[in-house]
Amino acid sequence: MLNRVVFEQKLTKETFTELHQYKKVAVLVDENTKANCYPIVKDLLPDHHLIEIKSGEEQKHLGTCEQIWQSLTDLRFDRKSFLLNLGGGVIGDMGGFCAATFKRGIDFWQMPTTLLSQVDASVGGKLGVDFGKLKNHIGVFRIPEKVVIHSGFLSTLPAEELRSGYAEVLKHCLIADSKEWNKLIAKPISDQNWEEVIPHSVAIKEGVVESDPQEKGLRKILNYGHTVGHAIESYLLDIPNRKLLHGEAIAVGMICEASLSSKNTGLTEEELKEVSSALLSVYGKVALNDEDIPQLHDYLMQDKKNEGEQINCSLLAGIGEAVFDKFVTWEEIQQSIDFYRSL
């Protein structure tokens, strides 16, 4: 289960040499990556077709998959054809799922264009789409032929997208690298050197995933912040003016789960304070009111990691060290949300 991630500071025709082996090539974009990223690669690629979908997490469903499958069908793509997914997490997860299931699987590359997808979705082979309000509910595991990471794409991103992806960078440090955590929080996000930060962050994730590709054990530590974070993200997705970016929701989740960690798995009070204040200083405070809490319950109970009524969390034993398969009750989750709201 080798994940072939390459970092390309400069994209050239050589980057795409391998694609000449395929009979047909398509590039999947949304309107943003079509305008901002596709011009950078267009003339470097062999002859190809463009498949465009609408941007946004709300497009990440089976209906959009059907459009993509139909486009591949109309283009008469066969098993020797190839799909290049050029975009953020939605393009990568959904385009990858479509490639992995079209005629039982054609080759594909991921070319993530956001910080979030470069440090997170690029590694591990998790592909899929949302189902109703349930995130990544339908999907498969499959490793792409290659992942090409070009940090130059980040200059095309709005500031809040960069900030959103940064939450995963911080998470990787919190679960596995206290030194890097200290280094990062000493500087504002605008001063980070992405050429260094991204490979470091990807290496942490790769190390974890390679030791446990099927998520039977250790890989679960990557879910730190995501049990509560995903529930909040899903719940707020459809509420006007309250929708959060993924990283913003995960930042809330990391604080809640740091609170759970201080009660259950040995994170000190001091560390809890450090995590909370560092994250709040980047992400600010998300308003959650009393009426939101019972709504979050249903989302939490549908988490893929649960077993029955037990909510499965990955928590911190300290900054730079995580533990997994920690089961907590809904009451404990509620208390952790109360902690967040009290900050």
Added chain:
Amino acid sequence: MLNRVVFEQKLTKETFTELHQYKKVAVLVDENTKANCYPIVKDLLPDHHLIEIKSGEEQKHLGTCEQIWQSLTDLRFDRKSFLLNLGGGVIGDMGGFCAATFKRGIDFWQMPTTLLSQVDASVGGKLGVDFGKLKNHIGVFRIPEKVVIHSGFLSTLPAEELRSGYAEVLKHCLIADSKEWNKLIAKPISDQNWEEVIPHSVAIKEGVVESDPQEKGLRKILNYGHTVGHAIESYLLDIPNRKLLHGEAIAVGMICEASLSSKNTGLTEEELKEVSSALLSVYGKVALNDEDIPQLHDYLMQDKKNEGEQINCSLLAGIGEAVFDKFVTWEEIQQSIDFYRSL
């Protein structure tokens, strides 16, 4: 990639002991297997839920998958849950696909109840659904935890279903076992001993699949008869009163492709006659008229095995010996259909 097929002459509670390890169990049925097969296993299973879909190849699409995924979601199935697919090829292919993609994959067993699914769909891990008129266009490879074959289910089948499945039994002999071919065609279908015939047929398929699980080479010989057969099956599916069962279509395909084999890969004229007359005696003649021929072209060009405009066939070098990756033109296919019509 071990395929765990077990043959159970008698089903008992012990057959299902392993299912007690799962937190939740569901059985997927259609109205036929609910009435005829489910009563045989019901009291042998641990506590379980029943998910019912409508029978028929025309139900094998993403819309039905959404029903199944929704049922699993409503039942709050988690990753430690389990799906038992009790039915023919549609239940197995589609239920397997739904299990393999629900929360990125839960465990499942196949319990094929038709001759066709027992000797064919039970082995090899091909899962999926039709897309528009394109058969098995969306899917994945995944080996179920177990395949349980109980030939007793065959007594619940209508005669034409048995005959349909028998085409795959004959195909396995034509591509790999001339002795068994001679044995089978010496007796009418009603005199066959399924307790012997099925394991023999499954063993042929297992041998081929194990040597090439990802269908990079040898496994393609299993497609003998299916290039033309699938196109005919797909084309006639929606035409009132002309719909064929899978095996009936494959029988036509096997005769056409035997004709291609006699021109391209060394099947003798005598062998071509033997194959044609044996198959016609079981399946009769399917009427194909001049207007059908151009329509078949589009279906053939969408075959997953093609490369560009070249139509990829697996053909016979003799009775009991097959070759693969034989590319033929549309004109050659037309001539083979003319041969069939001239019989």
